Amino acid sequence: MDYLDLVRxxxxxxxxxxxxxxxxxxxxxxxxxxxxxxxxxLNFQVFFDEPKCFKSKIFTYGSFKxxxxxxxxxxxxxxxxxxxxxxxxQDLLLFLQDLGLNTxxxxxxxxxxxxxxxxxxxxxxxxxxxxxxxxGKIHKSKDDDDLSNIKExxxxxxxxxxxxxxxxxxxxxxxxxxxxxxxxxxxxxxxKKGPYTKVDFGIIKYHLKLAEKYWEEKNER
Ligand SMILES: Cc1cc2nc3c(=O)[nH]c(=O)nc-3n(C[C@H](O)[C@H](O)[C@H](O)COP(=O)(O)O)c2cc1C
Numbered sequence: 614m615d616y617l618d619l620v621r622x623x624x625x626x627x628x629x630x631x632x633x634x635x636x637x638x639x640x641x642x643x644x645x646x647x648x649x650x651x652x653x654x655l656n657f658q659v660f661f662d663e664p665k666c667f668k669s670k671i672f673t674y675g676s677f678k679x680x681x682x683x684x685x686x687x688x689x690x691x692x693x694x695x696x697x698x699x700x701x702x703q704d705l706l707l708f709l710q711d712l713g714l715n716t717x718x719x720x721x722x723x724x725x726x727x728x729x730x731x732x733x734x735x736x737x738x739x740x741x742x743x744x745x746x747x748x749g750k751i752h753k754s755k756d757d758d759d760l761s762n763i764k765e766x767x768x769x770x771x772x773x774x775x776x777x778x779x780x781x782x783x784x785x786x787x788x789x790x791x792x793x794x795x796x797x798x799x800x801x802x803x804x805k806k807g808p809y810t811k812v813d814f815g816i817i818k819y820h821l822k823l824a825e826k827y828w829e830e831k832n833e834r
Contacts, residue, residue: 616823617773619707620780624749626715629679632744634661638712645708646684653701655688658728666724667741675722680741683719685728687736698737699815703781706740707823715745718782718816720809737812754779755788766794770828774800777824781817784809790817 634642639661646659660666660683667680684705686698706716719739730736757763761775771794778792789805790813802821804814 614711616827617777619711620777620820620823622748623707623710623716623780623782624751625717625782626745626747626749627675627677627680627717627741628746629677629681629715629741629743630746631679634682634714634743638714641712642709645705649701649705653688653697655686655697655701656731656734657701657705658685658687659683660685660727663727666726666739669724672722675719677717677719677722677741678746679743680717682741682743683723683726684740684742685726685736686738686740687728687730687734689733690735693811694735695737695809695811696815696818699812699817700819701815702738702740702812703816703819706742707819709740709742713744714742715749716740716742718784718812720784720812738809752782752786760788760790761792762794763792766796770798771800773828774821774824777820777827778802778817781813781820783813783816787813789813 642659646657650657662681664681666683667677686702688694688698709716719741723739726739728736763771763775775792787807789807789810791803793801802817804810
């Protein structure tokens with residue numbers, strides 16, 4: 614799979630077609646949710662053909678059309694929950710994208726989900742998904758210098774690593790992160806403070822994993 618194409622083609626979509634997802638795709642999604650829960654210990658829950666959660670018209674920013682499928686991102690309360698949900702949630706979101714579906718992370722602009730949340734658990738976000746009525750568009754990005762010290766350590770690999778990070782979705786498109794490249798070829802992702810930045814951090818970490826895989830495969834070709 615070309616991971617760079619996958620992340621380049623992903624944009625948040627909030628208007629969907631009134632089309633049901635085929636049974637074979639639903640089964641693949643259920644299986645992916647099951648295996649991610651097994652790997653992570655999280656309690657993600659998928660709901661198909663459930664129109665109530667995104668029905669509200671009260672939001673001017675972040676309102677949805679035909680958002681009848683979603684995954685509730687639930688896990689046991691802990692200081693790391695945001696990061697974990699971001700990482701495994703983005704794995705799931707890109708899986709949906711690869712199945713030809715469109716998606717959107719939703720922290721705030723949704724109604725009550727159908728998820729069963731135990732006392733020791735928390736629902737941090739949802740992922741809305743279906744066939745898009747549009748493809749979305751590339752988000753504005755901060756300057757490379759605001760997001761990293763790439764100027765000091767410019768090379769092809771580092772520029773790819775930074776591109777994967779810049780393409781990651783972040784809450785309110787805030788991009789509150791800094792990528793510090795080092796002399797020995799390694800780098801460190803630093804989280805800045807703000808709402809949902811732990812989830813954003815986990816999402817970017819997942820993009821970094823894909824960036825490394827992409828770079829490895831590119832050099833094997
Ligand atoms: C943690 C998180 C929470 C988000 N919450 C919402 C939300 O409540 N409503 C909404 O419409 N979009 C939400 N988004 C989507 C962002 O606005 C979107 O990812 C960002 O503007 C970048 O655009 P892109 O996804 O098209 O690249 C959220 C994204 C993330 C990562």
